[in-house]
Amino acid sequence: MYKCFIENNFFFEETMTLSRNSAKKLRYSVYFILLVVSFIIILRYLGNKKISRELVLNTTNENIEPKLILIYNTLWGSKLWTGLETTEKWNNWGGHPCKVQNCRVTYNKKLLSKADVVLFHAFGSDMLTRRELLKIQKDRNPNSYWIYFLHECPHNAKPEPYLYDGLFNWTMGYRHDADIFVPYNWEWGSWEEKSLDEKSTPFRNHAEDKDKLIWSGISHCGCMREHYIHKLREFINVDVFGNCANKFYKDKTPPVCQRGTAECKARLKRYKFYLAFENSFCEDYVSEKFSETILDGHTVPIVMGGANYKKIALPNSYIDVNDFDTIEDLANYIKYLDENDNAYNKHFEYKKTWKLGKPRAWSCKICEMINSIDLKPKSYEKLGDWYSVQNTCGTRLNKLRKIMHKSGVPHPYTDEYYLYDYEVDV
Numbered sequence: 001m002y003k004c005f006i007e008n009n010f011f012f013e014e015t016m017t018l019s020r021n022s023a024k025k026l027r028y029s030v031y032f033i034l035l036v037v038s039f040i041i042i043l044r045y046l047g048n049k050k051i052s053r054e055l056v057l058n059t060t061n062e063n064i065e066p067k068l069i070l071i072y073n074t075l076w077g078s079k080l081w082t083g084l085e086t087t088e089k090w091n092n093w094g095g096h097p098c099k100v101q102n103c104r105v106t107y108n109k110k111l112l113s114k115a116d117v118v119l120f121h122a123f124g125s126d127m128l129t130r131r132e133l134l135k136i137q138k139d140r141n142p143n144s145y146w147i148y149f150l151h152e153c154p155h156n157a158k159p160e161p162y163l164y165d166g167l168f169n170w171t172m173g174y175r176h177d178a179d180i181f182v183p184y185n186w187e188w189g190s191w192e193e194k195s196l197d198e199k200s201t202p203f204r205n206h207a208e209d210k211d212k213l214i215w216s217g218i219s220h221c222g223c224m225r226e227h228y229i230h231k232l233r234e235f236i237n238v239d240v241f242g243n244c245a246n247k248f249y250k251d252k253t254p255p256v257c258q259r260g261t262a263e264c265k266a267r268l269k270r271y272k273f274y275l276a277f278e279n280s281f282c283e284d285y286v287s288e289k290f291s292e293t294i295l296d297g298h299t300v301p302i303v304m305g306g307a308n309y310k311k312i313a314l315p316n317s318y319i320d321v322n323d324f325d326t327i328e329d330l331a332n333y334i335k336y337l338d339e340n341d342n343a344y345n346k347h348f349e350y351k352k353t354w355k356l357g358k359p360r361a362w363s364c365k366i367c368e369m370i371n372s373i374d375l376k377p378k379s380y381e382k383l384g385d386w387y388s389v390q391n392t393c394g395t396r397l398n399k400l401r402k403i404m405h406k407s408g409v410p411h412p413y414t415d416e417y418y419l420y421d422y423e424v425d426v
Contacts, residue, residue: 064102066102066103066104067102067103067104067116067117067367067370067371068103068104068106068111068114068115068116068117069090069103069104069105069106069115069116069117069119069366069367069370070105070106070107070108070109070111070112070115070117070118070119071084071105071106071107071119072109072112072118072119072120072128073120073121073126073127073128074121074126075121075126076121076126077125077126079107080107084105084363086105087103087104087105090103090104090105090363090367091103091363091364091367093359093361093362093363093364094358094359094361096358096361098361098363098364098367098368099364099368100364100367100368100371101367102367102371103363103366103367103370103371105363112136112139112140112141113139113140113141114141115141115144116141116143116144116145116370117144117145117146117147117366117370118140118144118145118146118147119147119149119172119366120146120147120148120149120168121149121150122148122149122150122157122159122161122164123150123151123152123157123158124158127159129159129163130159130163130164130167133164133167134167137167144169145169145170145369145370145378146167146168146169146170147168147169147170147171147172147179147180147366148161148164148168148170148171148172148380148383149171149172149173149182150171150172150173150387151173151174151182151184153280153282153285153393154280154282154387154388154389154392154393155279155280155282155389155393156280157387160384161383161384161386161387161388162382162383162384162385162388163384164380164383164384165380165381165382165383165384166379166380166381166383167380167383168379168380168383169377169378169379169380170369170378171380171383171386171387172362174284174285174286175283175284175392176284176311177284179369179378180362180365180366180369181360181362182360182362183286183291183360184286184287184288184291185288185291185292185295189356189357189358189359189360190356190357190360191314191354191355191356191357192354192355192356192357193353193354193355194352194353194354194355198355199352199353203345203348203349203351203352205341205345206298206344206345206347206348207272207341207344207345209269209270210269210270210271210272211270212239212270212271212272213236213237213238213271213272213273213334213338214236214237214238214239214271214272214273214274214275214302214334215238215239215240215241215257215268215271215273215274215275216229216238216239216240216241216242216274216275216277217240217241217242217257217259217289218240218241218242218243218244218245218277219242219243219244220243220244220279221243221244221247223277223279223280224400224404225275225277225278225279225304226244226247227404227409228277228304228321228327228400228404228409229248229275229277230248230409231327231404231407231408231409232327232330232331233248235327235328235331235332236331236334236335238275239255239271240254240255241254241255241256241257268298268299269298269299271299272299272300272337272338272344273299273300273301273302273319273334274289274293274299274300274301274302275302275304276289276290276293276301276302276303276304276305276318277289277302277303277304277305278304278305278306278307280305280306280393281305281306281393281394281395281396281397281400282306282389282392282393282394282395283306283307283392283393283395284306284307284308285305285306285307286305286307286309286312289301290303290305290309290313290318294313294317294318294356295356297348297351300317300318300319300337300344300347300348301317301318301319302318302319302320302321302330302334303318303319303320303321304320304321304322304400305396306393306394306395306396306397307395314350314354315350316346316347316349316350317347317348317350318347319333319334319347321400321403322396322399322400322403324403325403325406326403326406326407327403327404327407327409328407
């Protein structure tokens, strides 16, 4: 009987031990399940939050009032801005649907008090005076965002930006730090890698059918670039077109190429290089001289300007005058490329891998910004400082002055030479 008790007691203790272990495992299982459930709940919460955010940005729900975009003044004298005449075009930039389409565009100034965004082209006779803007301020929607859009560099900004201190909320233009970045050429997109099929396209010899060397088009006279070109022409041939061409052909009639004609386009395709020289040296300022050359894809641009070209162009897709110690050094390099097709074609090798993607749709960008749940108040109290000659111009100019001085170009080169504090090392 005692033995039976011992055995029963052992069985009882073993059963209790198993029960305790089972309870322990059960507790751990419950903890694990609770942890998983909590994790799922958190993920669903974050997912719903993201979805709700996307709904705010991507909504096309007719029950939600679309944001009203008022284009207030003319663009180069035209009341309707080319390509943005209707809401349909605004929301489908160049035929490509915007991610956010909850916007409606109008040119009706009577809707100023209801507009969420008011867009102004801030140049020349298109732009209102400060007095005129202050006059319409009383009808302004207090929650609206006024956009200051200007493509001209500070040297040519008229009316001057400081006149509009404290009146605008967003800036739009060629500056990379503008609220809405719009390159000088609206067709300019970001670089995209080609597909495998596109990469398999045979690479052609870009030196073929080109029997001319360099051309330049200058219509704004009296800039440093003229003195550089004069010196460059002492070493190699440069054909100059435009209003300033007569300065380079004193003893004969300058060549003529009527821009936009089929005959002129065919003629310019025969050149290997183009002098994409800017008339001002301001931060990020790159005009159509450079972008149209890249878009055209027939010639190699030789650049001179204040922009950091490494930020906006692919390596070896251009030649920078600042990379040469003297003007003669540049001329010698051009001669080398002219005599060596393989070396010349290296300036087109980027085309094997890269292509320009869709244009940066700034109308889409504005619609995204005004519909964003992260929209915050902003005002340019010192617009004049942000867009001033003193604060944004003169970049990369000192290096060029030294190159020209070393090359034997007599100074002063132009009145622009004295705009900045600088002394040439003699």
